[in-house]
Amino acid sequence: MLFATNLEAEKIGIMPGMSLADARDILPNLNVKSANPNADRMVLKKIRSLCERYSPWTSIDYLKNKKETEKNEFLPATRDSNGAGIWIDVTGCTHLFGGEEKMLADMVERIKRLGFSAHAAIAETKGAAWALSHYGKMNTEGWIRAKPGGLSNLLNPLPISALCLTPSTTRKLHILGLRTIGNLLSLPRASLTARYGEIIVRQLDSTLGKVSEPISSTRYEQPLFARISFTEPIGNLKDIKAALEKLLITLCHRMVEKLVGARRLIFTLYRIDGTVGKSLVNTAYPTRNVVDLARLFNHRLDDIDPGFGIEEITLFIEKSDNLDSFQIETNEFNSIQDFTSLINRLINRFGSERVLQPQFLASHLPERTGVLCPFTKENSPNATPKINITRPVRLLSPPEEIETITMITAIDITPPAVFRWRKVLHQIIRTEGPERIASEWWRQEHPITRDYFRVENRKGQRFWIFRKTDDKTVTPRWYIHGLFS
Amino acid sequence: MEDLCAHIARIERAGKSTGMRISTPQVLNTNYENPKSYLANAKLINGELHEVTIPVPADVGAATGFCLSLLSHLLQNHNGIAIWCQQNNIIDAGEIYPPALMEWKIMPGQLIILKLQSDKDVLWTMEESLRSQKPTAVIGEVAHANLTVTRRLQIAAYQNNLPALMLRPGWKGTYNSAASKRWRIKTRKSQPRGLAKELNEPGNPNWQAELYRCRGGEPGTWRMEWKNETNNLTLASPTLNRSGVPHQTKVT
Known part of the structure; x- marks a missing residue:
C-alpha cells in the first residue's frame, strides 16, 4: 500500500492508500521506497521544536493517524491522508512577527527552506484551522487566513472529510450526495442527529466556533x-x-x-x-x-x-x-x-544523583533507616527520629561477608572470637549485643532477621557485625555492616 | 585580649608560611583546656587546611568520628551547613550513615554529601565551596594530593576564612603539603566504665590524634575520647589507663 506520494504522482492519479499494484498499473516505472514512520516522526519532532519560535505551545497533530488505526478501514484517498501536521497556539504571539499574515508567510517559508512543502492556516477554532490547512484553497505563498467572522464562507465549499469524521460516516454522507460542509449546514440539524448521531452536529459546531471546545478551567498563565x-x-x-x-x-x-x-x-x-x-x-x-x-x-x-x-x-x-x-x-x-x-x-556539574543529603525513613532495617537522597526541595530533611543506640558512622552497602576462623555452631549466639575481613585478621576482645533487627512484618517477600553485635578488636577498631538468622544452614554466616568511630 | 591573640596568630602565620618544619613531636603534658583551644575553637581552625591522614584503612571510622567532632562544635556555634565530598574510588569505606550523625548533634539538614568520581572533582568542589563562602566547613576525601593542590586549598581557605579538612584514607607515605595542620588518626582501645566494663562491652570512641605538623603552633600527640553523653571531645582520662606518658610516635 502506498503510504505517501509526491505532487507529480498525485497529478496522474496515484494517491496514498492505493495498493502498489494499482499504482504500477498507472505508472510502471514508479519509484518506490519503503516507508519509515519512525524517521518521519523524528523529523516531525524537529519541525515542531523549530515552530517553538512562534509560540511555546506547540504539538504534533497525531489526531488523524489515531483515528485511522482505530478504524481498520480502507483509507479514503485524499491528498493528505498521511499529511503530518503541527498545532501552534499563537494566541497573543502574532504581533511579535508583525501580524498574522506575516507570521504565516514566515512559517511556510521556513519549512520550505528545509525542503518540505507546507500549508499553514490560521482560524479561530482548532477544527477550522485543521480543515483549512488540509482542504482550504491556499494563496500563492501557501497559507490561508480566516478573517474574523468570515469563517463560514471559507468552510462552506470544503469537502466533508475536512470535518475529521470517521471514514465510515464520511462514506455514508458521500453516498447521500452530501459533498461539502455547506451541504451539511443547509440540512435540518434534528434529522442529522437522528440519523448519524450527535457527532456530526458537534463537529460542525466546534469547527464553526458555535460550541466552545472544552478547556480546563485553570486560568491561563503567561508562560515565562x-x-x-x-x-x-x-x-x-x-x-x-x-x-x-x-x-x-x-x-x-x-x-x-x-x-x-x-x-x-x-x-x-x-x-x-x-x-x-x-x-x-x-x-x-x-x-x-x-x-x-x-x-x-x-x-x-x-x-x-x-x-x-x-x-x-x-x-x-x-x-x-x-x-x-x-x-x-x-x-x-x-x-x-x-x-x-x-x-x-x-x-549541574555532577548531576543530581551525586549531591545528596541525609534523610530518615520509617523502617527498622539499617540500610533503610537512614539514606542519602538527592538534594532537592522535595527531599528536604524530615523529622529526625530519636536514636538511643550507638550506630556506626560508616555503613557498608551491601554488607560484606566475613570469614570466621573459629568453629561456631548454630546454637552459639556469641560472635566469633577471630574473624578475617579484607585479608586482615581481627581478634575481638569486647562485644556488645545481640541486637535483633528484623524487617517489618508487611514485607513478606524477603523477610530479614539479623542479630547485630558491636565488637572491638585488639587495636580498638569497632565494627558492626551481624549474623543472618534466617539462614537454615548449620554454620551461620557472619557479615560486617559498618565501622564505628 | 582576643585582638592580641589574633594579631599574634597572624604574625606567626606570616612568619612560618615558608618551608616545612619536621620535628619530633613534642608530647605535650596537656590539661583539659589545651586540646580544646586547638580543636573546638572555631577561630583557630578557620582559614586553615587540615589534613587528616589515616594510615590504616580500618581506622576510617575513627577519622570520620574525629572530623565529625570538629564539625559538631562548628555547626552548633554557627548554625550552618557543611559540605562533605566523598570519592568513590579510594577505598570502599562505606558511606556516612545518617543515624550516627545524631550522636554528634548534627542535624541531617546541616550536612550535604557529595559522592564524586575523581580526586579532581573533589578538589574542584572543595575549592568552589570555599570560594562561595557559603558552607561553614568543607571536608573532602581524596586519594592523591600534592603541594600544588594543598596550597590551592590552603589559600582558598585562608582567603575566605573558612576551615577545610582533607581526609587521606589508607595513606602511609609522606609528601610535601601546604596544609597548615596535619593530623594522623589512629584508633585506640576504648575504656569502658561502670557496667559496660563489667560486661566487657566497648566504651566510648578513643583515638590517638597526632598533630605532626602545625603551622604557628606546636605539634603534639593526644589521646582523645569522644563522650557521647556530654557531646564533648576530651582528653582520655589518664587515671584510667596510666601507661606513663601518652603514646609517642615518630614522624617519618
Missing part, C-alpha cells in the same frame, strides 16, 4: 518565555552570553513580580540553517538570581556549536516554584536560601 532575534546572525560565544543575560534579566524581573523561582530552564538557539540547539538547566531550589542562573549556563554554553550563525535565541522557564521574597540581611547567614546558588552549580 523570552526571545531575542538578531538582525545579523551571531556566532561569538561572548555575544551569546550577553544575549542570554539580557533574557535572564527580563525573566527574573517577571519572576520577582510573580514571586516564583526557576526550577528548569530551556535555552534554545535557532541557527540560520534551520537546526536548533538546546541546553537544559535544572535547579534544586527555586532561583531568580540573574548572576547565579547565568553561571549555571556558563559551563553548558562552551560546547554549543553556533554553526553558520545564530539568528534567534529563546529562553523558557519550563518549571517554576513559589519563592517568597526574603530579606537579604538576616542573622541566619547560612540558611538554605543562601546556599542555593552553590548547590545548583554542583548539581
Whole structure:
C-alpha cells in the first residue's frame, strides 16, 4: 500500500492508500521506497521544536493517524491522508512577527527552506484551522487566513472529510450526495442527529466556533518565555552570553513580580540553517538570581556549536516554584536560601544523583533507616527520629561477608572470637549485643532477621557485625555492616 | 585580649608560611583546656587546611568520628551547613550513615554529601565551596594530593576564612603539603566504665590524634575520647589507663 506520494504522482492519479499494484498499473516505472514512520516522526519532532519560535505551545497533530488505526478501514484517498501536521497556539504571539499574515508567510517559508512543502492556516477554532490547512484553497505563498467572522464562507465549499469524521460516516454522507460542509449546514440539524448521531452536529459546531471546545478551567498563565532575534546572525560565544543575560534579566524581573523561582530552564538557539540547539538547566531550589542562573549556563554554553550563525535565541522557564521574597540581611547567614546558588552549580556539574543529603525513613532495617537522597526541595530533611543506640558512622552497602576462623555452631549466639575481613585478621576482645533487627512484618517477600553485635578488636577498631538468622544452614554466616568511630 | 591573640596568630602565620618544619613531636603534658583551644575553637581552625591522614584503612571510622567532632562544635556555634565530598574510588569505606550523625548533634539538614568520581572533582568542589563562602566547613576525601593542590586549598581557605579538612584514607607515605595542620588518626582501645566494663562491652570512641605538623603552633600527640553523653571531645582520662606518658610516635 502506498503510504505517501509526491505532487507529480498525485497529478496522474496515484494517491496514498492505493495498493502498489494499482499504482504500477498507472505508472510502471514508479519509484518506490519503503516507508519509515519512525524517521518521519523524528523529523516531525524537529519541525515542531523549530515552530517553538512562534509560540511555546506547540504539538504534533497525531489526531488523524489515531483515528485511522482505530478504524481498520480502507483509507479514503485524499491528498493528505498521511499529511503530518503541527498545532501552534499563537494566541497573543502574532504581533511579535508583525501580524498574522506575516507570521504565516514566515512559517511556510521556513519549512520550505528545509525542503518540505507546507500549508499553514490560521482560524479561530482548532477544527477550522485543521480543515483549512488540509482542504482550504491556499494563496500563492501557501497559507490561508480566516478573517474574523468570515469563517463560514471559507468552510462552506470544503469537502466533508475536512470535518475529521470517521471514514465510515464520511462514506455514508458521500453516498447521500452530501459533498461539502455547506451541504451539511443547509440540512435540518434534528434529522442529522437522528440519523448519524450527535457527532456530526458537534463537529460542525466546534469547527464553526458555535460550541466552545472544552478547556480546563485553570486560568491561563503567561508562560515565562523570552526571545531575542538578531538582525545579523551571531556566532561569538561572548555575544551569546550577553544575549542570554539580557533574557535572564527580563525573566527574573517577571519572576520577582510573580514571586516564583526557576526550577528548569530551556535555552534554545535557532541557527540560520534551520537546526536548533538546546541546553537544559535544572535547579534544586527555586532561583531568580540573574548572576547565579547565568553561571549555571556558563559551563553548558562552551560546547554549543553556533554553526553558520545564530539568528534567534529563546529562553523558557519550563518549571517554576513559589519563592517568597526574603530579606537579604538576616542573622541566619547560612540558611538554605543562601546556599542555593552553590548547590545548583554542583548539581549541574555532577548531576543530581551525586549531591545528596541525609534523610530518615520509617523502617527498622539499617540500610533503610537512614539514606542519602538527592538534594532537592522535595527531599528536604524530615523529622529526625530519636536514636538511643550507638550506630556506626560508616555503613557498608551491601554488607560484606566475613570469614570466621573459629568453629561456631548454630546454637552459639556469641560472635566469633577471630574473624578475617579484607585479608586482615581481627581478634575481638569486647562485644556488645545481640541486637535483633528484623524487617517489618508487611514485607513478606524477603523477610530479614539479623542479630547485630558491636565488637572491638585488639587495636580498638569497632565494627558492626551481624549474623543472618534466617539462614537454615548449620554454620551461620557472619557479615560486617559498618565501622564505628 | 582576643585582638592580641589574633594579631599574634597572624604574625606567626606570616612568619612560618615558608618551608616545612619536621620535628619530633613534642608530647605535650596537656590539661583539659589545651586540646580544646586547638580543636573546638572555631577561630583557630578557620582559614586553615587540615589534613587528616589515616594510615590504616580500618581506622576510617575513627577519622570520620574525629572530623565529625570538629564539625559538631562548628555547626552548633554557627548554625550552618557543611559540605562533605566523598570519592568513590579510594577505598570502599562505606558511606556516612545518617543515624550516627545524631550522636554528634548534627542535624541531617546541616550536612550535604557529595559522592564524586575523581580526586579532581573533589578538589574542584572543595575549592568552589570555599570560594562561595557559603558552607561553614568543607571536608573532602581524596586519594592523591600534592603541594600544588594543598596550597590551592590552603589559600582558598585562608582567603575566605573558612576551615577545610582533607581526609587521606589508607595513606602511609609522606609528601610535601601546604596544609597548615596535619593530623594522623589512629584508633585506640576504648575504656569502658561502670557496667559496660563489667560486661566487657566497648566504651566510648578513643583515638590517638597526632598533630605532626602545625603551622604557628606546636605539634603534639593526644589521646582523645569522644563522650557521647556530654557531646564533648576530651582528653582520655589518664587515671584510667596510666601507661606513663601518652603514646609517642615518630614522624617519618
